[in-house]
Amino acid sequence: MRALIVAASLFEDSELLVPYYRLKEEDIEVDIASIRKGTLAGKHGYRVEANLALAEVEPERYDLLVLPGGDAPAALRRDPAALAIAKSFFERGKPVAAICHGPQILVSAEVLQGRKATCHRSVAEELTRAGAIYEDSEVVVDGNLVTSREPADLPAFMRETMRLLRRPDGDAEQLAQAAV
Amino acid sequence: MRALIVAASLFEDSELLVPYYRLKEEDIEVDIASIRKGTLAGKHGYRVEANLALAEVEPERYDLLVLPGGDAPAALRRDPAALAIAKSFFERGKPVAAICHGPQILVSAEVLQGRKATCHRSVAEELTRAGAIYEDSEVVVDGNLVTSREPADLPAFMRETMRLLRRPDGDAEQLAQAAV
Numbered sequence: 001m002r003a004l005i006v007a008a009s010l011f012e013d014s015e016l017l018v019p020y021y022r023l024k025e026e027d028i029e030v031d032i033a034s035i036r037k038g039t040l041a042g043k044h045g046y047r048v049e050a051n052l053a054l055a056e057v058e059p060e061r062y063d064l065l066v067l068p069g070g071d072a073p074a075a076l077r078r079d080p081a082a083l084a085i086a087k088s089f090f091e092r093g094k095p096v097a098a099i100c101h102g103p104q105i106l107v108s109a110e111v112l113q114g115r116k117a118t119c120h121r122s123v124a125e126e127l128t129r130a131g132a133i134y135e136d137s138e139v140v141v142d143g144n145l146v147t148s149r150e151p152a153d154l155p156a157f158m159r160e161t162m163r164l165l166r167r168p169d170g171d172a173e174q175l176a177q178a179a180v
Numbered sequence: 181m182r183a184l185i186v187a188a189s190l191f192e193d194s195e196l197l198v199p200y201y202r203l204k205e206e207d208i209e210v211d212i213a214s215i216r217k218g219t220l221a222g223k224h225g226y227r228v229e230a231n232l233a234l235a236e237v238e239p240e241r242y243d244l245l246v247l248p249g250g251d252a253p254a255a256l257r258r259d260p261a262a263l264a265i266a267k268s269f270f271e272r273g274k275p276v277a278a279i280c281h282g283p284q285i286l287v288s289a290e291v292l293q294g295r296k297a298t299c300h301r302s303v304a305e306e307l308t309r310a311g312a313i314y315e316d317s318e319v320v321v322d323g324n325l326v327t328s329r330e331p332a333d334l335p336a337f338m339r340e341t342m343r344l345l346r347r348p349d350g351d352a353e354q355l356a357q358a359a360v
Contacts, residue, residue, distance in 0.1 A: 013193075013194075013224065013226075014193075014194075014197050014201075014226070017194050017197075017198065017331075018197065018198055018201050018202075021194075021198050021334040021335050021338065022198075022202065022205075022335075022338075024335035025202075025334075025335040025336075025338050025339045025342075044193065044224040044225050044226060045224050045225075046193075046194070046224060151197075154201040154205075155201050155202075155204035155205040156205075158201065158202075158205050159205045162205075
């Protein structure tokens with residue numbers, strides 16, 4: 001099983017690191033893709049290595065897309081490769097987990113029409129304008145989509161993301177294998 | 181099920197936040213205790229609320245003790261209440277998870293004689309002098325004790341900590357209940 005985190009500098013550190021470590025706890029391989037390959041610095045100064053440029057990503061190789069928040073999504077939403085990646089996950093019905101400002105990328109990718117979702121409160125208006133049904137909850141799950149509002153929601157966000165990865169449509173077996 | 185994190189300002193942010201959120205993902209209640217009640221600031225600027233003073237802690241109420249690293253353990257190891265808490269967990273054979281500089285508290289509590297453990301490399305010498313059998317591994321499990329070296333070890337650290345909480349000595353049932 002493989003997960004992709006799409007990030008850029010000024011990511012919200014805990015919203016990237018908590019999913020990253022949680023997925024690796026399950027022996028899931030995690031790639032980090034950004035506008036360019038190389039070191040990204042979070043708002044709190046943590047550094048992570050983007051091992052892929054967005055343009056290099058083959059989305060169909062991944063079982064999960066994670067979109068952390070912070071100031072990164074404002075840059076990423078203007079990158080056509082980031083939007084193409086998000087669209088690919090929605091077309092294939094594959095899990096997408098977006099938190100805080102992360103759903104801004106989904107707004108720009110125009111994949112939220114009729115979907116229940118949440119996000120940072122400052123993003124709620126544009127989420128609604130993009131056709132989403134906004135809920136002010138710690139986590140909202142709608143099909144392949146898991147969304148949360150902020151770092152304090154990370155326990156619920158990761159609980160539902162892991163549950164989605166384990167759902168009985170073939171992925172559960174892969175997760176069991178990865179956890180051996 | 182209940183976990184206790186012992187911390188102070190200048191904790192290593194990810195070494196506190198990752199276990200904190202991971203335990204809450206399992207619906208485990210988590211208290212944070214420090215020298216005094218109130219707000220603690222991590223090295224990277226994250227703020228967490230210590231809801232208990234160390235002197236108020238009743239260690240027998242908890243199933244797990246977590247000792248994050250950073251500069252906090254240097255202050256905590258001089259606090260007799262912190263050492264008494266650590267000793268209580270070892271006397272009862274209850275899980276203790278310590279990472280990076282966290283094991284310094286266990287050195288001062290004199291509970292490491294003959295125990296296999298790891299820690300930040302700068303702590304290795306004093307760990308050995310305290311009678312521990314030091315290993316340079318991402319995670320070392322010896323009975324009730326789980327130790328790791330640094331933030332990059334967090335996936336292995338949490339994998340083994342969760343495994344210890346689930347082991348079949350009565351705690352597994354509690355965890356299953358907590359996860360409902």
